[in-house]
Amino acid sequence: MIRSGEFDGNFVQDVMAEPGGEHLLDCWSCGTCAATCLVRRFDPAFNPRLILRKAGLGLREAVLSSREIWQCSACDACYPRCPKEIHISEVMQAIRTIAIREGYEPPGPFASVDEVICSGCAVCTRSCPYEALARGPVMVNGDERVIAQVDKNLCMHCGVCVAACPSGAMSLEEFNDQEILSRMGSGGWLEQPGYLQGAADAPRILAFVCQWSIRSDAEWAALEALESERLHLVNLPCSGRVDPAMILLALSQGADGVLVAGCHEGECHYKRGTYLGRGKVALLDTVLNQMSIHPGRVRFVELGALTRSALPALLDQMANEIVTASTAAAPAMFSAADGA
Amino acid sequence: MKRITIDPVTRLEGHGKITIFMDDQGDVANAYFQVPEFRGFESFCEGRPVEEMARITQRICGVCPMAHHMAATKAADAVYGVEPPPNAHRIRELAYDAFVSGDHATHFFVLSGPDFILGPDTDPAQRNILGIVNKLGVRLGQRVLRHLSETHEVLSMLGGRFVHPVMGLPGGVAKAVTPEMQRRLIEIGESMVEFGQFSLELWRDLVLGNDEFRDMIMGDAYLHRTHSIGLVDANKQLNFYDGKVRIVDVEGNEVACYPPHEYLEHVAERVEPWTYVKFPYLKHFGWQGLTDGMESGVYRSTPLSRLNVSEGLATPLAQEAYEEFYAYMGAKPVHATLATHWARLIEMLYAGERVLELARDEALTDPNIRVIPTETPREGVGIVEAPRGLLTHHYVTDEQGLLTRVNLIVGTTNNHAAICMSIKKAAQTLIGGGKEITQGLLDRVEMAFRAYDPCFGCATHAAPGEMDLEVSVYDPSGELLAQLRRDPSAGGEG
Amino acid sequence: MEKLKLAVYWASSCGGCDIAIVELGERLLELAQVADIVFWPAAMDFKYTDVEAMPDKHIDVTLFNGGIRTDEDAHIAHLLRTKTKVLVAFGSCAMEGCIPGLSNIKGPDHALQGAAWTSPSVDNGAQVLQQGHFAMPEGDLTLPVLSKQLRTLSQVVPVEYSIPGCPPHHDQIWKAMTAVIENKLPEVGSLLGVDDRTVCDQCPREREGKIRVDRFVRPHEIIPDPEICFLEQGLICAGPATHAGCGALCIHAEMPCRGCYGPPAGVVDQGAAMLDAIVAGFEGESDADIRQVLSTIVDPVGTLYRFSLGASVLHQIKMGLAESGQVCDSQRNGEDAS
Structure with a gap:
């Protein structure tokens, strides 16, 4: 029940005056955005329709103090579906800007920088889809250094920066390197030798799966049921979180193949994470080819709304390709004399 | 047969071992010099981008990295058909000659x-740079170290550092010279000239002034009459950085004078299965085995040969030193191997x-x-004169400029036959x-x-070819006693 | 006080690490006050027999440079390990394989045999290869044979410390030697002679991280702005993935870093770290954009792993350590036949 005393007409004006918030009152409250929203899959409390409605009703305190306004990742899945063509993530951003001005803080989780290790190389800054990183001067152990700093107001904890950082100075609260490595090796999965080493009946595949690319609990449950000697699943917040070092470690131990499942171009929950994931796998592929490492051992597959439930079949296909390639003429340990 | 092994050989760059076989009379039946190292640069450089070769091939040798860097840079210029601006050549040659001077001093x-x-009979524990400092004093040690540090400073200023510098690119150099840098370079140049003169003075006092050393230099144990090769400018005078390749025969007559891209018409390489280094020889004369003389294809590429092919030197003090050298030695060309040390010091003065x-x-x-x-x-x-011999880098690339084929004939490799012969002759003459x-x-x-200032890291960069094997056995006077040929197609050994 | 006994050895090496020690200059004379160099083939006349005659652990510190390419390299590594208290993998070759490690892409047999027709200056004849034993009229000659892969020192014997660099900078060598002389060595397994963090920490160029690129260029294709980060100009630079310690010398010479000081502390695969750094700076969205950017990156292994292939996880996928030390195929037959 909303009491009349909670209504603050200025709040509506403030939002509409803020760049991005102009179309707040266009909203019909139809709920299409909520039905589309990927965040809602994991957190039913998040409801973009409700946030816009409350803002339109002038409920300043309720909106600005909520944690939900910080959860929109600007994936823009809702935008093309909104019948009023409202760029909802921009309205969210406008609301956040007001919240920051009025002293509210995002609840996290955030990425963080190890100030002693960070060299200020700016690689993470380039990688961030939200421009949530910038180099700035900081006193570290009595010296002023220019290093990366996380803007908590913008950080979506996607982990792209952690994968990008070449010196291990970035970390996340969840999906940290140690956590992912331990999940990769859980149950001793990596210690069992693989098919290509002649020790298993069929190829053993490690699959890094972007959690946003699996659109329903049922799909995820179906996947988890496949977890076995031959298949090990590690979920990631984004395919952009994948680090080639993890793929190489897996291949050098018990994994015959590594599959990275991520979102289609344009459907990434974190805007550009899938581009980075695909880019890394593609470049790694050229490296593996140049080393004459058995073809087909690393693949990126794109999953999305129209390719639901495709993953099990794709895993089988990958396994078959590894078998076929290995039963064909054994690849030379080193490439042909005139090749590069 | 009794065998004496010197393993490893020391005070050089790279690995080597000498095996001396003594017959029952206690004389040397034969002595073999083997190079037991191999890394395979010619092969693993395939697929690398041509502009990176200057930074990659220099890892063939950390004593003469600038030589490979420069040969690779010039080869890359040629691959792209690009002519660097005049000041790029100037900067390159300046840095290059500073490097040669430092390297010669190190040697x-x-x-x-x-x-x-100190002398060859000095206790081995003392027979090294620290022993020199002990004998001649810390001031001399400091002067030598200062020279090394100054020549290294030139490379650092222009190429980042001395060991594995990064100045060369196809089309020019990466870093320009400011007026402040120029002032320092002039200071260093003056110091280098002074050091060159100081070293020659030391040579006159300690070596020419010592009867035993004088006799060693002029004597027969280290004498080989071979053809000479070297890089010369338009006036047929030595230039370390650029020019044409000139060959003169045992008697000093010009055999050929050709631009770098024609090298294959003049030089070929043989392979022996008992050493990783190949044996280049002059096609004009053909391979006659490990022998010296006018008919043999064996040639030398050393400071001595460079002076032999030069018609004087292009700078005044070095020219004086050149004239003094030939007057003292009595004739030109000079074939006394140990005189190479003297030639090296003259080159160091020229470089300064x-x-x-x-x-x-x-x-x-x-x-x-x-x-x-x-x-x-x-x-x-691309061809330059490495301090220890002519260095040839030959690259073939695809359209992206990635290497498809690499051929390197490296400084010391040119001299491999001569080194084998010199060791054998010295062993046979001195021992027994x-x-x-x-x-x-x-x-x-x-x-x-x-004396050859060998660099076996350089010499064994590469991959061998396919060769039938020929072994020649000589008696101490150099006469051919027997020749054994192995033809793998016939099976077994002949 | 008894002088320290120091040894310096080069396996399959270019000699640059030895020159780096000579570059200590007058500090070498200081070193000689407190240490006796008991084996250093580059500069001193001690032979293998001198080392064999030493009691175990006689040498206090051995600085071992060069990769393990031949059975002789491996043999001397074991010999020196036995005679040494503190064994240091000195320089990039010993620590991570360095540039000769690139031979692990195509292998030693390609180098030994396959190149015969590509070497245009070689005389044609029957196929003869260097072998481990060869009978000459006077007696047998032996040559070391190559192993299937070039290995690092720690892949052959346990090592107490490593000093990275190709070569290690002489100031850093002095830092390490001072720690040895003053007996203030860090815990076993550490790197010596490095500064904290990566080369970017020592690089003067500007970088705000706001620029991404949709294509890369090679160093000779542009004249870069001297003030701005190479990566932000589309030039691949290994600085972010390389341990600091050199003082960013190549950057000061206006050339991008290629990674010779090895990976940052704790990073196992330098190439993967570089790959991460480079892709982070890609601009674009589609697969076509990715293909476009990748088409401008040539020789990925040679660029990303130029110095570190020997120690990388990548190379272990190809061949396990047990097999990599075996004699290469071309020379195994020769060995058996003799």
Whole structure:
């Protein structure tokens, strides 16, 4: 029940005056955005329709103090579906800007920088889809250094920066390197030798799966049921979180193949994470080819709304390709004399 | 047969071992010099981008990295058909000659100097740079180290560092010279000239002034009459950085004078299965085995040969030293292997004078130091004079400029046949007849290769070819006793 | 006080690490006050027999440079390990394989045999290869044979410390030697002679991280702005993935870093770290954009792993350590036949 005393007409004006918030009152409250929203899959409390409605009703305190306004990742899945063509993530951003001005803080989780290790190389800054990183001067152990700093107001904890950082100075609260490595090796999965080493009946595949690319609990449950000697699943917040070092470690131990499942171009929950994931796998592929490492051992597959439930079949296909390639003429340990 | 092994050979760059076989009379039946290392640069450079070769091939040798860097840079220029601006050439030559001077000083004082300054009979524990400092004083040690540090400073200023510098690119150099840098380069050039004169003075006092050393130099144990090769400018005078390749025969007559890209018409390489280094020889004469003389294809590529092919030197003090040298030795060409050390010091003086000349040039601070290549890359040859011999880099690339084929004929490789011959002759002349074999005697055998300032890391970069094997056996006077040929197609050994 | 006994050895090496020690200059004379160098083939006349005659652990510190390419390299590594208290993998070759490690892409047999027709200056004849034993009229000659892969020192014997660099900078060598002389060595397994963090920490160029690129260029294709980060100009630079310690020398010479000081502390695969750094700076969205950017990156292994292939996880996928030390195929037959 909303009491009349909670209504603050200025709040509506403030939002509409803020760049991005102009179309707040266009909203019909139809709920299409909520039905589309990927965040809602994991957190039913998040409801973009409700946030816009409350803002339109002038409920300043309720909106600005909520944690939900910080959860929109600007994936823009809702935008093309909104019948009023409202760029909802921009309205969210406008609301956040007001919240920051009025002293509210995002609840996290955030990425963080190890100030002693960070060299200020700016690689993470380039990688961030939200421009949530910038180099700035900081006193570290009595010296002023220019290093990366996380803007908590913008950080979506996607982990792209952690994968990008070449010196291990970035970390996340969840999906940290140690956590992912331990999940990769859980149950001793990596210690069992693989098919290509002649020790298993069929190829053993490690699959890094972007959690946003699996659109329903049922799909995820179906996947988890496949977890076995031959298949090990590690979920990631984004395919952009994948680090080639993890793929190489897996291949050098018990994994015959590594599959990275991520979102289609344009459907990434974190805007550009899938581009980075695909880019890394593609470049790694050229490296593996140049080393004459058995073809087909690393693949990126794109999953999305129209390719639901495709993953099990794709895993089988990958396994078959590894078998076929290995039963064909054994690849030379080193490439042909005139090749590069 | 009794066998004496010197393993490893020391005070040189790279690995080597000498095996001396003694017959029952206590004389040397044969002596073999083997190079037991191999890394395979020619092979693993395939697929690398041509502009990176300057930074990759220099890891063939950390004593002469600038030589490979420069040969690779020039080969890359040729691959792209690009002509660098004049000031790029100037900067390159200045840096290059500073490097040669430092390298020659390192060789003379750290590597071979102990043999002359302390003597081959010195206790091995003392027979090194620290022993030299002990004998001649800390001030001399400091002066030598200062020279090394100054020549290294030139490379650091222009190429980041001395060991594995990064100045060369196809089309020019990466870094320009500021007026402040130029002032320092002039200072260093002056110091280099002074050091060159100081070293020659030391040579006159300690070596020419010592009867035993004088006799070693002029004597027969280290004498080989071979053809000579070297890089010369338009006036047929030595230039380390650029020019044409000139060959003169045993008697000093010109055999050929050709541009780098024609090298295959003049030089070929043989392979032996008992050493990783190949044996280049002059096609004009053909391979006659490990023998010297006019008919043999064996040639030498050393400071001595460079002076032999030069018609004087292009800078005044070095020219004086050149004239003094030939007057003293009595004839030109000179074939006394140990005189190579003297030739090396003369080259060091020339390099210092040339650095000073280039440093004083007003145009050195011209900022125009690079041209962007526009042609499609294909193939090219770059040749420079490495301190220890002619260095040839030949690259063939695809259209992206990635290497498809690499051929390197490296400084010391040119001299491999001569080194084998020198060691064998020294062993046969000095050892035997019942003489006690002391470590000083063995050091005198090692002195036979040290004169070449060999760089076996350089020499064994590469992949061998396919060869039928020929073994020639000679008696001490150089007469051919027997020749054995192995033809694998016939099976077994003949 | 008894002088320290020091040894310096080069396996399959270019000699640059030895020159780096000579570059200590006058500090070498200081070193000689407190240490006796008991084996250093580059500069001193001690032979293998001198080392064999030493009691175990006689040498206090051995600085071992060069990769393990031949059975002789491996043999001397074991010999020196036995005679040494503190064994240091000195320089990039010993620590991570360095540039000769690139031979692990195509292998030693390609180098030994396959190149015969590509070497245009070689005389044609029957196929003869260097072998481990060869009978000459006077007796047998032996040559070391190559192993299937170039290995690092720690892949052959346990090592107490490593000093990275190609070569290690002489100031850093002095830092390490001072720690040895003053007996203030860090815990076993550490790197010596490095500064904290990566080369970017020592690089003067500007970088705000706001620029991404949709294509890369090669160093000779542009004249870069001297003030701005190479990566932000589309030039691949290994600085972010390389341990600091050199003082960013190549950057000061206006050339991008190629990674010779090895990976940052704790990073196992330098190439993967570089790959991460480079892709982070890609601009674009589609697969076509990715293909476009990748088409401008040539020789990925040679660029990303130029110095570190020997120690990388990548190379272990190809061949396990047990097999990599075996004699290469071309020379195994020769060995058996003799």
